[in-house]
Amino acid sequence: MTPREREEYRSLRATIRERGTARIWLFATGFSVWAGLTLATAAVTATPLAVLLPLLVLAATFEAVFALHVGVERVGRYLQVFYDDQWEHVAMQFGRPSGAVRIDALFLAPFLTAVVVNLAPLLVARPVPVEWIFVAGPHALVVLRLVTARAGAARQRAIDLERFKQLKVAGISRTHHGPTAEDAEVKS
Numbered sequence: 001m002t003p004r005e006r007e008e009y010r011s012l013r014a015t016i017r018e019r020g021t022a023r024i025w026l027f028a029t030g031f032s033v034w035a036g037l038t039l040a041t042a043a044v045t046a047t048p049l050a051v052l053l054p055l056l057v058l059a060a061t062f063e064a065v066f067a068l069h070v071g072v073e074r075v076g077r078y079l080q081v082f083y084d085d086q087w088e089h090v091a092m093q094f095g096r097p098s099g100a101v102r103i104d105a106l107f108l109a110p111f112l113t114a115v116v117v118n119l120a121p122l123l124v125a126r127p128v129p130v131e132w133i134f135v136a137g138p139h140a141l142v143v144l145r146l147v148t149a150r151a152g153a154a155r156q157r158a159i160d161l162e163r164f165k166q167l168k169v170a171g172i173s174r175t176h177h178g179p180t181a182e183d184a185e186v187k188s
Contacts, residue, residue, distance in 0.1 A: 030061025048127035
């Protein structure tokens with residue numbers, strides 16, 4: 001491994017570590033802001049549409065957590081293919097053994113619970129049926145997004161791994177920085 005490659009490897013491992021930590025802090029902070037907004041909505045607001053602001057914060061928090069998670073996974077697959085990173089190989093093969101504790105990197109259960117709890121202020125506001133439609137619709141869309149993102153994330157490792165393998169076979173290497181003089185001669 002060249003000094004440049006070693007530095008890239010170290011930087012990418014640090015990226016995984018830092019983004020993993022950021023994901024957890026982002027979840028905790030976003031959830032705290034959402035909880036505060038939900039309590040304020042329940043205590044102060046009489047209009048049913050007010051629950052959409054906390055829902056927006058909740059959805060934005062999930063999207064940020066999701067983006068960090070997918071990015072970390074993608075960096076891991078890159079390291080696995082281009083650096084033959086043994087940790088990444090073992091982690092991917094290890095998977096989720098039967099009976100083992102499961103960790104949810106996307107915090108799906110808390111997010112789904114929060115979407116339901118976000119509707120609680122409506123019990124005080126007593127919306128009419130039309131308001132229920134306008135309020136329940138966005139909540140249903142957020143639930144749909146949570147579930148589809150989870151399904152997509154479950155497939156993403158294998159998809160990214162395959163794509164990086166294709167790039168490696170195609171001659172894209174970790175040291176390739178664009179067309180070289182040799183590439184120009186081959187095309188002529």
